[in-house]
Amino acid sequence: MEFRDLKSQYQKYKGEIDSAIQNVLSKGTFIGGKEVNELEDQLSEYVGVKHCITCANGTEAMTLLMMAWDIKEGDAVFVPDFTFFSTGEVVAFKGATPVFVDVNRDTYNLDPEKLEMAILKVIEEGTLTPKVIIPVDLFGLPANHFEISKIAKKYDLYVLEDAAQGFGGSIDGKKAGSFGDAATTSFFPAKPLGCYGDGGAIFTDDDKLASLLKSLKVHGKGENKYDNVRIGVNSRLDTLQAAILLVKLKAFINHEVEDVNRVASLYNQHLKEFVEIPVIPEGYHSSFAQYTIKLKNLEQRNTMQQKLKESGIPSMVYYVKPMHLQGAFSRINGEEFDYEVTNNLCETVLSLPMHPYLELKDIEQICKVIKSSI
Structure with missing residues (x-):
């Protein structure tokens, strides 16, 4: 996959x-x-x-x-x-x-x-x-x-x-x-x-x-x-x-944005009772560069990511480290309390496979593994 x-x-x-x-x-x-x-x-x-x-x-x-x-x-x-x-x-x-x-917890x-x-x-x-x-x-x-x-x-x-x-x-x-x-x-x-x-x-x-x-x-x-x-x-x-x-722009306009939103909707249906799914405010439309869920803590995320890997399902963490903790910016690092949301997100977010060509059987397999690891 x-x-x-x-x-x-x-x-x-x-x-x-x-x-x-x-x-x-x-x-x-x-x-x-x-x-x-x-x-x-x-x-x-x-x-x-x-x-x-x-x-x-x-x-x-x-x-x-x-x-x-x-x-x-x-x-x-x-x-x-x-x-x-x-x-x-x-x-x-x-x-x-x-x-x-710092960022908004719902929208990132x-x-x-x-x-x-x-x-x-x-x-x-x-x-x-x-x-x-x-x-x-x-x-x-x-x-x-x-x-x-x-x-x-x-x-x-x-x-x-x-x-x-x-x-x-x-x-x-x-x-x-x-x-x-x-x-x-x-x-x-x-x-x-x-x-x-x-x-x-x-x-x-x-x-x-x-x-x-x-x-x-x-x-x-x-x-x-x-x-x-x-x-x-x-x-x-x-x-x-x-x-x-x-x-690719023609394909993007004709169907790809619509298709990733279809994939996101299927993910939402399967996962909304188990994890925090993406929040799309009223009037907003996402192109879903990533489908990113939130887990309860770092331990739960690590366990879930490992189970996905064992099942041949790739996942990614965007982002492991906040900007204010990057070594290149060490001279301008701020105080930790200023970044409460970001610090939490870096330990709890997980991005799942997402693209316009993702098939229903793959979505169901991904969601099955996620549910089994909660």
């Missing part, structure tokens, strides 16, 4: 994917081909924003925004404590300070009330200047963007939506990737929409920001790539990946 079955997806769309790859190989345009422009157009239309700027990966997508907004030493950027390392890494990479904020996403408390604390201390909030759409569920936006406006902060896991999710029909001043996503293969390597994208309605990002991602180019008007980076999505994503 696969945790995320990319092989079944490939077999279903093998003809279209192989043809798309062969077409690029035949033309020989491997950087900046028409497929990249076509993909950007389709992605911006799907998300509902004016601009989509593709780049090398999701981490560099966030880094490019840190560059565009001139985030630097002395700046504070507010990041969820319960997320993947790169969300805080891009902040430290620019010399700024990530300020970790940034807690707006605790966010405002953290902003006020930074302002009161006076050593850092608050600049950016990076809400993460964890496990496919968009963060509480409307409340976060109110807080950002109150304190004049940028909002960068990290939609790497949330792509395809929505709030009241407004798509993940369309919140904040800008949003980013990742096309890492295991993401809701993934390519066959690395890839990423930035979404924004800001014309000036989009123009700046297009320059920054290609060595700070001006009129052309030999006219360099600023210091930039080399961060482009290659044409092969764009061609693959064009095929």
